[in-house]
Amino acid sequence: MSFRPHNSPPVSSEGALHLVFRRDQLVTDLRATQLLLPREQMQRAGWQVLREQFLGYWQERPCFAVEIDETAELDPMRFQQGNLYQLLGRGDESLFALAGRASQLLAWERDHQYCGRCGEGMVLDRQERAMRCLPCHTVNYPRINPCIIVLVTRGEQMLLARHANFRGNMYSTLAGFIEAGESAEETLRREVREEVGIEVGRLRYFGSQSWPFPSQLMLGFFADYAGGDIVCEPAEIADAGWFHYRELPRTPTPASIAGQLIRHYIQELTQE
Known part of the structure; x- marks a missing residue:
């Protein structure tokens, strides 16, 4: 494992690495192959540090999340900044998870x-x-905000939706926040009913994923279709439909749990 979490910072920060954020934008070195910046490079840049969170150890080196002042100047020939969505599905998944952890902790301290x-x-x-x-x-x-995310299935078909708040033509699984007093299973049935108007039967837990947009824990499920016709809630869902696994629209990357649910179900169908 590349990352070993720890709460208490080390006595010495010699050899430390940093995930540097300017507000919610990750700052990276154009000349480097990884996202982490050495402490010496931070010091040479002369950026004013607003807050710092010790994360643990990346490849046995101390690793910190750092937020620098928004007015800090970045040499455009050396540094770039971007949001975490740009990292999704690219490179090391454990490093993406670490960057998400860093972003969440800095936002928590700031708020x-x-x-x-x-x-x-x-x-x-x-x-x-x-x-x-x-x-x-x-x-x-x-x-941490717990959410359910569910792939509703009907034989060789899966229910996918295009969410009203997302641009583009990507179709994904249904998801929603767990409300006070609800179980994950109760939330799942309520969200599916509210968003697309159908009922589900048997549920199967798949797995979970930390999702740093901004601080969610996604609990993934499969659900069997039980009845009803699709009626989209227009404030939430722009379009939804049943898609055969061989004729899918554009779907999320396997780096997301939504993409993993879809691909896992296809594997189950094609192995039978």
Whole structure:
């Protein structure tokens, strides 16, 4: 495993590597083959560091997430910046996961500068992953938003949808946030009913994926079609339909759990 997570920063930062963000944009070196920047390069660039989170060890070297000031100048001949979507499906998946972890932790610290209970400033705990309010003792941990994502199937067909808020012609699986008091299974049935108007029967858990857009944990399922006609909720779904596995529209990359669900089901069908 290339990455070993750890909360407590090392005594020495010698040889440390950094994932550098300017707000929510990842800064990378055009001349390098990896996303991580050495500490010495950070220091030479003279960027003002706003916040820093220790992530753990990448290939046994200390690794930090760093946010630099938005006014920091980037040499266009040496550095570029872009969002994490541009990394999806390209290169090392574990490095993409690490970049997602870095982005989420920096956003969490940035969004919890003040206590939601008493309004006082919060401080970063260096021994555990927490923001603490010293006056009223409120503690905030990094927030994870659990979601379900489901591939509804009917024999050799799968239900795919084009989401109203996404540009382009990509069709994907259905997904939704788990609400307070709900189980994942209850959420799945509710979301499918609300988004496309059908009912599902047997459910099968597939797996999970951390999804840093911005801080979701996707719980993947297969669901058998049980009844009803497709009626799209227009605020959520632009179009939806049943597609035979040999005649699929454009679908997500296998780097996403949506793409993995689709490809896994095709493998099941073709191996029978």
